Amino acid sequence: MTTPEPADRVLARASLAEGNPTGWFDQLYTAAARGEAEVPWTRGKPGVDLTAWAAEHPGEGRRALVVGSALGDDPELLAAHGWAVTGFDVAPTAVAAARDRFPESTVDYVVADLLNPPPAWHHAFDLVVEIMNIQAMPRDFRPAALKSLASFLAPGGTAIVCEVAEENMDMATWQSPPWPFSRAEVESVAQDGVRLVSLDTVRDGARYWATFTR
Numbered sequence: 001m002t003t004p005e006p007a008d009r010v011l012a013r014a015s016l017a018e019g020n021p022t023g024w025f026d027q028l029y030t031a032a033a034r035g036e037a038e039v040p041w042t043r044g045k046p047g048v049d050l051t052a053w054a055a056e057h058p059g060e061g062r063r064a065l066v067v068g069s070a071l072g073d074d075p076e077l078l079a080a081h082g083w084a085v086t087g088f089d090v091a092p093t094a095v096a097a098a099r100d101r102f103p104e105s106t107v108d109y110v111v112a113d114l115l116n117p118p119p120a121w122h123h124a125f126d127l128v129v130e131i132m133n134i135q136a137m138p139r140d141f142r143p144a145a146l147k148s149l150a151s152f153l154a155p156g157g158t159a160i161v162c163e164v165a166e167e168n169m170d171m172a173t174w175q176s177p178p179w180p181f182s183r184a185e186v187e188s189v190a191q192d193g194v195r196l197v198s199l200d201t202v203r204d205g206a207r208y209w210a211t212f213t214r
């Protein structure tokens, strides 16, 4: 007997075949809300790497933007550390679920697309957090996504970029999504006045963790 393919793979394949890089995310969150699928990246708590970073970097009221805010765990973590947080996701169902989970939240949850972001976000954030989202879109969309990401960062601010590291993957057997990053691709966030501060690996070399400033 074969194991049924997970819903995220089935939905992603159909969405990508139609040339839609992001449509499957909302379909997956909607199916999960009905109890018909699992969202593989939801943990019910913030990521451990961001948790460690936030403990050392209080926001003191500065503005943070969380890309791919999902069910709200990472935005809420930063809000608890004093950041004035905007979290956005292309999936309206995820944004609604985050608002429902945290009704008292100070986070501004917004439906928006990294590939076509609000112009008001240009150079507007002291902290920009991109964890495992751009890698979830096919590579053709990567240059536009990275350009948007760089554009959000205010002078003197910090951008965090964390993606699966291609150099440590067995790409012969790898199934996308996600599409892992090379070191050079992570470094390419340094554009339009943004510069690389650090580039390390975390999770035993499985992910890059890079910081940038402007």
Ligand SMILES: C[S@@+](CC[C@H](N)C(=O)[O-])C[C@H]1O[C@@H](n2cnc3c(N)ncnc32)[C@H](O)[C@@H]1O
Residues within 6 Å of the ligand: 022, 025, 026, 041, 042, 047, 067, 068, 069, 070, 088, 089, 090, 091, 094, 112, 113, 114, 115, 131, 132, 133, 136, 137
């Ligand atoms: C793999 S999940 C990662 C979620 C979270 N950042 C984490 O680390 O667990 C990717 C998230 O990004 C969202 N997303 C994908 N493409 C996006 C886009 N173009 N603009 C905004 N959000 C997007 C998806 O809906 C999903 O919530």
